[in-house]
Every structure is written in C-alpha cells, then in structure tokens.
Amino acid sequence: MIRLLFIYILCMVSGLSAAAQETIELTGEWAYSVGDSTQYNDYVTLPGTVPANEKVWLSKSVYVPQTWEKKHVTLFLERPLGETTLFVNGQEAGRQTSLIIPHQYDISDYLVPGQRNKIAICVNKGIVGLMGLKTQSKKLYIDKWTMRPDIQMGLVHQTFNIGGTKRLIGGDVLYGDVWQIGHEDKQPIEWGNYLEDRQMSITAFLGNETYLWDEFRPRLYGICATLGNEYQEKKFGIRMFSVNSGQLCINGCPIWLNGMVEDGSRFSETGYPPMDEDTWTDIFKKCEEYGLNYMRFRGYCPPEAAFAAADKIGFYLQTDSCGETELQQMMETYGHHPSLMMLTPYSAVTQRIQELGPWPAFPDTKEVRDKLRDNGMAYQAELFMMASGKQQTLRYKDEIEQNLRDKDKAGFLMPSFSPYAKAEEWREFCSPVVALAQFPKYVYANTDSLIVPVGIYNAMYGEIQNTRTAFYISDDSMKVKTGGILSVGKIPVAKNVAAGTVCFPLDSIKKPERLSLVVTVAGKLKNKWDFWVYPTDSVETVDVPQDICITDTLNAKALDVLKNGGKVLLTARGKVQYNGREALGTYIEQSHPLFKYDFPTDMWANRNWQELLDGSLAMDLTALPKDYLSPIQPIDQPETCRKLGMLVEANVLKGKLLVTTMDIANGLDRRLVARQMRKAILSYMQGDDFKPVITLQPQTVSSLITK
Template sequence: MRNSVDDLSHKATKPTKFFFLQVRYILSALCAFVGKKSLIIFLLLLFSQITFAQTNDDTISLAGVWRFSMDSADKGVQQKFYEKILPETIPLPGSMVQNGKGYNVTIHTQWTGSIRDSSWYFDPAMAKYRQPDSLKFPFFLTPKKRYVDPAWYQKTITIPTNWKNKHIILFLERAHWETQLWVDNRRIGMRNSLSTPQVYDLTGILLPGEHILTIRVDNRIKAINPGPDSHSITDQTQGNWNGIVGKIQLRATPKVWIQQIQTFPDLKDKSVQVKLFIHHDASHREDGKIILFAKSFNTSVKQTILSLTKDIIVSDKDTIVEINYPMGNHPLTWDEFHPALYHLTAEVSTPAGKDIKETDFGMREFGIRGTRFTMNGREIFLRGTVENCDFPNTGYPPMDVKSWLRVFKICKSYGLNEMRFHSYCPPKAAFEAADREGFYLHVEGPSWANHGSSLGDGKPIDKYIYEETDRIDQFYGNHPSFCMMAYGNEPRGGHQVEYLNKFVDYWKARDSRHLYTGASVGMSWPWVNEEQFIVRSGPRGLPWVEEQPSTMFDHRDALKGHDIPYVAHEMGQYCAFPDFSQIPEYTGVHEPRNFELFRDILATHHMSDEAKKFLHASGQLQALCYKGDIEAALRTPGMAGFELLGLNDYTGQGTALVGVLNVFWQSKPACRQGRGYVTPEEFRRFCSPVVPLARIPKFVYHNNESFNAEIEIANFSEGIINSAHPVWQLKDKSGKMIASGKLPETNIPIGNCISLGEVTYPLNQFSKAEKLHFSVSIAGTSYKNGWNIWVYPDKNISPADSSQIYYCHQLDKKAEDILKKGGKVFLLCAGRVEMGKNISMHFLPVFWNTSWFNM
C-alpha cells in the first residue's frame, strides 16, 4: 500500500443494490425540488466525483451524500439512531451551516464566546436591531444558521473482498468536535481532537460486504472546556460549527504496517534519523525489511539520495525502528530564503504484505543563541502575525494547500516570515504550504483556558492539552515549518505556573525539533521559568501618548534580566475605520451584520459619503503606528521578534479592525485609485529582512533648528552585506531633491543596532511651512526606508491674527455664519463631549476596540 503519513488518494466503493435505492430516492426528491436541468448538472458533478475517486485499491473515499439527523434533545443514543435509517441528507465534507442545517439566530442565542459590552441588549438606540427580522449584532459576524448539539451522519459502505485480513481505519481529517462511531449496531468508540485527524481502528470489524457507518458529532462544551473564546471553537472567529471536513476515508494496509514516521535532521552529521513506529496486528513473529528512499523537491537543485535497506524482526504489537539515513555530502537546507524539501518513502515488506508510507521533511535546525533564534546556525528575527482561524465564508480553516499558499505569499509580500496560530492548530495543508514558502510556524494547543475555564487546577482540560499536543506532534511534527509550540493563550488558574513548567519540560525531553513556551500572554501573567522562549507583551507599544512622536526609543528595558529569546506578544492592535466596500465579499456562512450596523450608524449621522475618507485617514494613522512599533523592535538590542495582531482584521470580540488587510487578506481600498492605504512595497520598507533605521528625536521643527538623525540598520538576511554604500536623501512633497549625501562604505553583519553614521541638516532655508521626506537606502539594493518631517517658520501668531479667530465651545449660529463666510473658528470641546466620553483620545488609534476594552 502507498500512502503518506496522514494523506492518501481516493477510491469509491462499488455500487450496491441498496446504494441504487438510496440514489433513486434522493434523485426523485431533487428533481421535484430543483427541476430536471439543475438535476442534470448535479448528476454530472456527482459522477465526475465518483470517477475521479477510483484511483487506489487501498483507499475508499467517503465524500458524498450522507444521511443525516439533528438531535437537539440529545435523545439519539437512547433512541438508537444508529439502528435507524436517518431521514435527511447532507453532503460531506462540509458543515451543517454550509448546508443550511440548524436554527436561525435570535436575540436569545447562547454564543460560544464572551460578550464584554452587553449594552446592545438594552440600549434604546439599538432596539430596531434587536427585532427578529432585522437582527444586527455588533460583537462579531452572524452565522446564517447555528447549531450546538449532537448531530448524526450515516453512510452505507461496501468493503471489497480483497480487504479481507487487512488492517482498516476510518480517517476523519477534521471533525468538529467530539465524534462517536457505530459500525452497524456496534459502538466503536469516541474521538475528540480539535487539531488533528480523528482515526478509528476498524480491523476485524469491517469485514468484506455491506456495512452502515453512523457518526455522532457533538460540538458542545462538556467536561473538557478549552475556554469559550478559544479560537478552536469560538463564535468570535470560525464559529462553533458541527460537521466533518477535509478527507473522509477508509484505508487498508497489511497487518504489519507503518503507523508513524518521525524525521530528525542532523546537519552536522549530514543525515536524518528516521524513526518508524511499526504496528503488528498478529501475535506471531514476522521477519522483513525496510527500504528508505528520498529525493529533493521545491528547489531547482535535484537530488536523489541513495536508498538504504535494513532487515527487521517484528515480534511485538508495537515495534520502533530507528535508522540513521545519510543525506549525501551536500544536503540542501530549508529556511525562509531557500525552502528546499525532501520527500521520504519508507517501505516495509513482510510475509503479511508491503506497506509504503511517505512524508516530507527539511534539513533544518531551529535553535537558540543567547536571546536570538537561529535557523541552521544563522541568527534570525521573527516578523510574525497572529492567525485567528477567521475564515468567514467557510467557518473553518482551509483544508487545501492552495488557499494556505495564498495566505503565506501575501504575508511574505508584506515582509513577514512567521505566523502564530492563536489557541488552535491548523490542518496539514497549512504546514505543507508553509514548508513550500519557507514560513516559520508557532502553533498552539486548542485552548484559551480563561473566561470560564482554567489551567492546572485538575480539570479535564489539563490532561486533554497533553493528549492534543501529542497528536499535533504525531501528525505534523516532521514539517520543517513547525518551529514553536505553546499550550495556548493567556490561561487562568492558580496553579498554571506549575502546570506550564511541567508541560515545557515534557516537550523539551520528548521532541527537540521544536522550541517550547508555556503560553502567549500579557504582562500580568506569572512567569514560567522552564520555557525556552518568551512571548509576552512587554516589548511593544508606542510612548506617543506621554511624549511627542519620535524614533529614539526602543524596548531594551523590557528585555533586561532575560537571557532567552523574547518575542513581542500581539503587537499593534491599532484600529482603523470599517471598510464597507468588503461587505459583498461575505458570500458564505457568516454575514457581516456588524458592518451593516456600523454603516447604518454612519448614515444616521449623515456622514455616509465620508466613509472612504475616514478609512483612508484612520488607515494611514494605523500604518504609521505599525511602522513605529516594528521599527522600535528592530532597534532593540537582542530582541527576538514580534507577532502582530494583526496583518489582517479580526471580526470578533466587538469587531477589531486592526489589520492593514481585511479578514480575507485583501487590501483596503481608500482614495488611492483602488490601492490599499499601505501597499506591500511600502510595508516592506520597515518590515523585511533588511531595514535601514533612523533615530530621529522629533518630526516637527522650526526653521531655526537643524534636522538630526542617527542612522543604523537591521540585517537578518542570508548573510553579510559586503561593501554596502548607505545614502540619504531629503525631498519636498513634490519629490524635488533638497539635499542628499553618502555615509561611509561598510560591511553589514547579521544583527541589528549596526551604526551607519549620522546626518545633520540645517532647516533655515525654509521660509514657509513644508512637508519633507527623509530616506535612507543601500545603493544598488531594494533596501530603503523613510520618514516624513514638517518644518514651520519660527514665529508666533500676532494678536492681530488671533483677533480674526472666533473661539467657542459649541458649534453655535455665530460659528456657522463665520464658517459660511470663509472665516476661522476654533472649536474647544474638551470636557464637553458626551457620546464616547469614556474613550480616551490621543494621537494613537483605539486599541483593539472599545467594546472589548473600555479605555
């Protein structure tokens, strides 16, 4: 049998008489409902799927129409649904909400997630949005249907005769959440992984012939409570859906078969340690042999590694075989710049038959040197974003590689090289795409054990986290992109430190391919001493509330006393105005009623025509703040990186529009001929492997002052930049050159805080107010960064000029008359604002949003 560690090709079963009766019943119903023309299209799609599926004798695809029943009263087990023919149908893979199953959302819907600001439920101004026919929630997107209870899925299958005496499993790539399985009338068991495939061993149960599979899927939070705001289950992001997605298959192997392959690259030894977990269903000894074979891909350099053969004896039910497999004299390494991969085939041959497993891996070593991460011995700097399982049109993460390649390519176009998955783990497709793109992944267990849950207090979640991270390592551990892992996000619990210290120790001893931390947290959480790196909110933020904007500051004080890598947790969270042009993009399971509500409020205040201007202005400020935060991180000695929150928007928790991209990873068009308010090219100037930096004490000057900047650079490219020629320029707003100069030629090593020199320029030539642009670049490269400065004449407003200004505390009739005549009005509103007075206003944008945090 040929298959990968967790992926196989498809095969359909042979139709049976019962199958044809089912089809006739379904087609008759469809014909009556949709008409003959639509039915013909459906048939073409159905049979093209069946034809495509017949490709492998050892795999049966179960994709297609299943019988179905809801069970909101939770009586299905008691009433033995598994003994009945379920009355409805549903296509799988898919979710209930994708297929219009479930209940309509109402004001009484009990959400999976916290609602911090409940004023919507009793605010008179929101009364019209609480009506059944016009419900518009501001908290998050609204699902078209919702169902949080057991649901039953059933399918009749036929096991071919050549599967007799084979090991057989049922493979459910991603079920949400707990499944129970019956074969015919026999209960097989329960599985409950939120992060990995759910697998049932059906050896000796699925004998050749016809059987009925019945699966009960339950998406309620029960004894195991990850926390209702965990992105693995919450309505804040993907939604608490019910269904099964990805591959749904039966798989057959010989009774001596490879259960798992682990690959441990060793760059120094130019080899990979291959660990094979071989399972034996029989009780007698089997003699056999293993053949390993590898070849390179995802690179222009083609390598075929010499195969290796080893004799083995399989006498126990579970046998572990470890083989040191030489990779030749010049193995290709994997990193963000050159993500070369190898495809490994392992073949086990015994009298029971031949089993072939395949897996991909990269020759890479992710490590630590002081306070920095290293990749293959070279220091790197993490430029990351947080991915929150926010996929509105499906309600669950993409199960295909193409969709994830799109996401990672977009992230790379904005200069990023890393992604943290907040309180959830993505499917295999994400790891495969990140492998190909050279993108570093920080995965988490499926838990934000807070807001009704806790960690380390002896609850079932404590054991579940170990079980779940074990499964994550089993299914995804070989992927070179899998670099870091944590339990999850910001836990609650009086014993969390003891728990997380043990958790980190467990994983340090178990698998050295990845690095481990306890949790991603804010500054109020206790410290976990055993963690290998820190993800905490200390080294982030702009001090521009208390002082005028500048680029002189960094975060070295936050790093004092820490001798391991420190990554800034959820950097940014700067809000922009809603982009109403994205509303038509919501074509799937979630509706943007929150955006519609915000748009209505704007219209009520007669400002609909200002929406794009508000988006552009707030977006420009947002981008400026992300630039300031990222540059401060790059100026900080020894800092290991940052994880933005985020490059794209977050549609939950009150609607946090913190991305320069919308939730679909698209730019937000705003008064720039369809372009976003910050382009990938503009963003990469301050967020990329090499970034010129300037320490500038302020951005506003009088013309009797001199502009001064201390120039430095951060270089986290492939290596030293030899014979670099730094240059600087000062231009006016039209692009006209005012002044330019060269800094000394130098070799730029890997690292940051590398001084390139100083620039001083007198501003006395400017007799009127001017906006100027100062830039620094490395000649002959794309490395360039810049900052705007403003110069004003050094004079005060005379009393005569001041007398021409009308000062007032409200926009009264006199003020309106003066404005209509082209006069000047100074409106003083301090202390007199009523609406929004609980929101502190200053130069920085709103943090996250005011519904989740009162500021």
C-alpha cells in the same frame, strides 16, 4: 518566561495518499439527524459543516469489497469539528476527542466484506478535509513512523512501530530511499533492524552534503519506506532551531520572527480553516509580500495543508496546545514539517516577541455605509477608510521600526488584520533589510538642525557586502534639498547596524513646509519619514485682529459682538462634555480654504496633527444640518457612525462664528503647530474665504459644547 519547545523532526504515517493502499473515499452525501434522534430524514454533503449548531448523527452505507477480508482497515477523518463517536453496523467502534489531529479508527473487526456496511458518526458541527477508508496488510503494516535527525553526521534515524498479526522474524526487512526534492538522485537506506516491542530502526544517509531548510532556502527531502507490499512516502526538512546567548538562530544564523497572529477570525464564513494547500500558500505568500516570515496560530492547530504549504515556501509556524497530551499529538502528526518551529501553552505570551497594536481601520461594509447615509455622510465611507488606513499604517510603522531597532526583541506579532497599505509601501519598513532613522521629533523650527542617526536591520541569511547607504531630503514637489552617502561597506546580520547620521540645518526653510527624509540601501531598498518645519515667529507675532473676538465661552461679550455683525473665535478645548469612544483617525478636508493660509496638511491626521489632537475632544454634530460636515472630522466607531467635528463655522445672529475644540491658546511659544494653526484660523477669518454656510442659534452652539 514562556518555555518554547523546539521541534526537530517527528512524524506519523497518516492520510489516504500512500501508495499500494486501497482506499474508499467517503465524501459526498450523508444522511443526518439532529440531537439524540437517529431518524435520518435529511441529507448533507461532506466534507463540510452541518446546518445545526449542536450534536448531529451522520450515516452512510458503504460497499466493502470481498478482497478486504484480510486487510487492516482504518476510517480516516482529517478534521472533525468536535468529538466523534463511531458506530459500524450498529456496534460502537470507538470515541475520539481531538480537535487538532485526524480521528483514525481501526474498524477491521466491525466490517463485513462483500456487502454494504453502515457507518454512523455522532459529531458536533461537521467534518472537513479528507474522509475515507484505507487498507493495509492485516499481517504486517506500518503503524507509526518517527524520525530524529543528526545534522552533523548527515543522517536521519528512524523508528517504525509495526502493527499486524504476524510475529516479526529476521526475514521481515524494511528498506527505502531518500532524495532531495527537485533532484533525481536517490540514496538507498540501510536495511532495517528488528527491535523489541514490534519496532524496527532504519538510518537514512542524506548524501555528502546536507541541505538545510530555512525561509530563504526551503529545501525539502523525500523519503520512502517499504515493508512487504506496503509503501509509504513522506516529505521532510532538516533544520536546527536554537538559542545562542539569547539570540534565536536557525542553522546557526540569527533570525527574528516577524509575523502575525492567526486566531481563525478570517475564516468566519466557513467556521473552519482551509483544508487545501493552495489556499494556505496564498495566505503565507501574502504575508511574505508584507515582509513577514512567521505566523502564530492562537487557540488552534492548523491542518496538514498549512504545514505542507509553509514547508514549500519557507514560512515559520507556531501553534498553541492545551496540555501534554495535545502537545504530543501535534508532535507525532505534524513534527516532520520543518515549518513547525514552536509549540506553546494555550494563549500564552512569548515575552521577547512583542505583540503590536491592534490598530483598526474604518471598515467599508454595506451596514456601515447605511449608517453613514443616515447621518449625512453617505459619500465618506471610502474617505474614512483611507484616512484611518493611513493612520493605521503609520502606527504600525512606528512600532515595527522600534522593534527592529531593539536588540532585546526576538521579533513581533501583529493581530490578524488586512493592511490598508500596499505591499510595496509596507515593505519599506517591514522586510528582511530595513533602513531605520531614529527621529528625536517630527516637528522642527527653522532655527533647528535635523540630526537623525541611521541604522540598518539585516535579517538576510548572511552579511551584505559592498553596500552603499545614502539619503536625500525633498519637499512635496519632489525638489531635493540635500543628500549624500552615509556609508559604504558590509552590513552584518544584526539589528540597527550603525550607518551614519543625517545632518541638515533648517534655516533655509522660510515658510511652513513638510519635508521627507529618504534613506536607500544598495540603491534599491528605501524607507521614508515625513517631518515638518515651521518658522520661529515669536508669540507676539500671532496678533489678534481687532475685528475678531477670541473667547473660550459664548458669554455676553461674544453674543454682543455677534449681534453687531462681528466675528467670534470660540476656543472650546476642555469645555466639551461629549465623550465618545476613541476615534479611528481623523479625516481632513484638504480643499477647505482654511488650509491655504500656510498650514500644509494631508487628508488625514499625520504626525503634525498630534499636537493639536492630543487631549482634545470632538463635538457631536448630529443636531446640525444633515449636509454640514466639519473640515476637521474625527472618525467615529463603525457601530455608531456619529458625525463628529473639531471645527465648526456658522452664521450666528448677525455675525460669524468659528468654534474649535483644538488647543490653539496655550503654550504657543513651544507648540509650533498650534501656533501655526492659530495664525491660519485668524488669517482665514479675516479673509474673503470665511463664508459660513449654515446658520445656528446661540443655544445650538452652546449645546455642541455642553451636551
């Protein structure tokens, strides 16, 4: 079990934005050289990366005003992309290795005020974020500022580490104000007291009512501190993250962390995460649109801008650390952000937060389109993306709903991904309030009754009062078959709160049909599930027409039928030798005449296809005419984009052949979908629609199966 570290508030003064500080920005053009050479013969613009994947030297000449002679000067580099070694006017001023916090160097003793000073930095890859020199009083300045909240008393206890050459005396006081962001009223803070080891303490009273922070009410405070002529201002939030009898709670209210893993892959174009707050705000708001409230940064720590954005909109963050030193650095630098909820050892798995997927979808890129064109599938890129995207959504829907029902799970994590579904559709099964229907199966005979328990997942900040939960069942034409009210009352904050059971006899369904169960909560929120109903024809009714030869091998009898102009159905399930990688879904050509013979289908392999596809292998159709496509087409991996198929029809010798790798021969008394597909194929082969468009030799047909 991974032990999570719960953060309250801890912060360190940093950055270049504090008032009453003189600053010099170091952004812009820098000279640079690659490797160990310090012959600067090229230039690069910082912040940013350098055009070399190795150690580089960066150099810049900076004029330092004469007025800085009595100042404490710090070089601030927000996010170096590697270890830095600093030289000022030819003297080594230090070395820092952190990849997660700013590099800050005290260069007061290396600068010569009133003239230009040379700053040289050795670093890998570059430097991003804020870059500059900042000043404080050399006699007395705030070096570090930490906070500890007392939520019950409405206080924030603070400790300040004081730097400078001056000896602390009783007249050196530290004071400030605290206020709720968005309100003008400020509460003066008590005067500071001198402690040992150059420390001062101060207590901030938060007013008669403490405003707590969470995802629904992201309320922040502002606080300022003044020491002499130095003024510092910060934003922070108050919240309590705890575990109560195995349940995660924030401010005493149960929560579940439903989020995604951010591993940096989305920033491959730049090679580093965004350093601005607006971009992170867009990222977190997009996650919220899809019902997520949490992000884990795997293998790295985001910059200050990410925490600031998450604080404002109410989004929970977790970061990884590599050890005790790095963990302490993160706490000191980012701990005042209420959005920082957890720190975990590098890449460790939190057992009670389930990791979902990954379920990839087919990419639509130029390289993939070129491969599809070369293999005769030029126009299918978007179709493949849609079909695989639909399947991706269904798989995540199943996993998420299972997680929302499981009271032992503290939440879930999805891999970093770009969902195919629109946010409105996704939020039906992933949001703070979700209707849950626990189907025992999704394929029914019309002699069955649909019996489905319904529950509600409520992760809002309180119970929902006077709520009506209702349902209806409709067909593809939106005709309502039945409906009703399941329950009326309050819904507590909990998982899978029982709301009733849907019961519906299916004997009124006389032909194969897809139906949809829709459950609504409070008339606004809804969730939907498709299920299929097939008639209960016995196996004997799946008659074999006399003019169709059914075989599982292209044997002499089958060839003789073809020579005489007959029809052959070749069921090759289990015979195929081709064994490619797992498909990314299956594209179904809905307009193919086969499917009008009482086999309702989508353009993708929905749940009703699972019975037909499980255990069945695809045929590699590369050797067939380039323009021929199977109506049942597994989607190959984008690296190869092979043309695959599970059903091929062709003119062979003087007859007509249909070959399929789906199992439509075994267990038809219990496999309703397979039985219906067999009937549809036989009816199709008997009708006028069976007109194969390609002609193949028997050996070519055999090679589809044996190669």
